[in-house]
Amino acid sequence: MQGAAVHRLVTLLARGGGKEIANEDIKIGISIWSSTDVLGSQCKRILDAAAEALGVQIQYVDQAHVSEKVTASVEQLCAAGCQGIIVCNSADTEMTSAIKTCNDNGVYLSQFFRVISEKDNPDIYQVAKDSEYFIGAVHENEVENGKQLVKMLLDKGDRNIGLIGWEQGDATWLGRWEGYKAGIEEWNKENPDDQAKLSEPQYAGTSSDGGSKAAEALMSADDTIDALIPAGGGGDPLQGAIAAVERAGKVDEIDVVSTDFLPDLGERLENGSMAGESGGHFCDPLYAFLMVYNAIKGNYTDIAGNFVDVEFPYLYVSSPEDYEAYEKYFVDQLPYTNEEIVEISEMSLEDMIAKAQSLSIEDAAARAGK
Known part of the structure; x- marks a missing residue:
């Protein structure tokens, strides 16, 4: 993301005369392809931890990456009283409808594991950029x-x-x-x-x-x-x-x-049924969630025109030894404690992006050992 754009998204105490919404009154919707498959269940695990740490409500809709179900899921979550929604999978064409639904309902929206292509779909990208409720995307290269x-x-x-x-x-x-x-x-x-x-x-x-x-x-x-x-x-x-x-x-x-990453990746690298894998963290939705949370709280404002593009680093493993440390700090435990999630939620947008981009096995190990 361009630095100037980040700085225009200033951090404030609250919207509307300093009146802050109580966390227990916040409800954030999760439109996800699956909350039960390998990656989806990992996403759910860390989102549930974030909801618990912040004391907010959370609601899932599994949409199987079926186009009409993706757009319907956003409508369903708006109707359920969510003030914010994060969504994945979501093709660029589906985002047009999702953004319009959120604009019409005054609901904040962000993507995870996805970003609208400015090159391939400039008109859709412009719709996203112009929205007062679409914050941006958290994804990988x-x-x-x-x-x-x-x-x-x-x-x-x-x-x-x-x-x-x-x-x-x-x-x-x-x-x-x-x-x-x-x-x-x-x-x-x-x-x-x-x-x-x-x-x-x-x-x-x-x-x-x-x-x-x-x-x-x-x-x-x-x-x-x-x-x-x-x-x-x-x-x-x-x-x-x-x-x-x-x-x-x-x-x-x-x-x-x-x-x-599969849950038995270490064994598969050992027996040769897999030669290597990329991925390794499931924190894109956590940061998309925290961006929406801060918008609801009134901490992130001036959203229209300031598309937030957060690019996460991938982890790569190609041996059982590579996987061992990952398993210790990302599987046996989450890479962030509840206390750290609260700390991240209180960061400025600039600092939150920097925190996301610093995530690695070494970073998680260092924090776990402090």
Whole structure:
């Protein structure tokens, strides 16, 4: 985010003559693809902790990344009396409706794991930027993520990579795909005698069964595939793809990398059913939640024209040793205590963004050991 834009979003005590809303009267809605799959349940865990720490109400709507359900979920949460909503998954086109609904109802809104593409959808981006209620987005650099995952595979000697997407047109998927292709192109340019290739994507949706069928289709179409990238979709497509590779007896022949850590990632890195993964934290929704919370409290104002773009760093693991420290500080316990969540909620927007961007395994370990 541009510094000038951050500074225009000043921190104030309260809106409307200094009259502050009590935390117990605040209700924040969560429109999420799933609150029960691998990544979604991790998101729910930290959001529940934030709601408890701040003493606010929270309400979930699972929308399965079905377009009409995404837009309906925002309407449902507004009707339920939420003063703020965070949303994911949400394609750019769906955000037009979501932002209008929130504008009409005076409800604050932010995205997590997603950002509206200013390049691909400038009109929608402008609608978001002009809104007095749409704060912005918390997400990762997906192009760089894609390049890093391809590099993991190429460094392991893989040259024929099968690709599994989840939903056509999803902004995060498109960013990752761009990164995968860029990684292959860079390698091939630098290694003319050792070329690599990437398949066209098979789409899996967000289910384990979809991931399994997509992996089977790729392996059936080309029995020389030596790597698979199930690009994402919450973790379930990845589990289905791994199961398909195991059923085919090709664990030793096909390296699998993906985004969004599985709960048994350490074991899978040990037994070879996964070669590496990116992701590792589920705190995007926490920061989107805290941005909305502060807007409701009146602490963040002058929102129109000041789109907040918070880019989170990914974590990467490619060995059991890499995963061990992550498990200790992100799985066995949350990376933030309730007290730290309260402290973050009281930060200025500038400081909150800096706090988000400093999150790492080393940062969590240092705070846990203080």
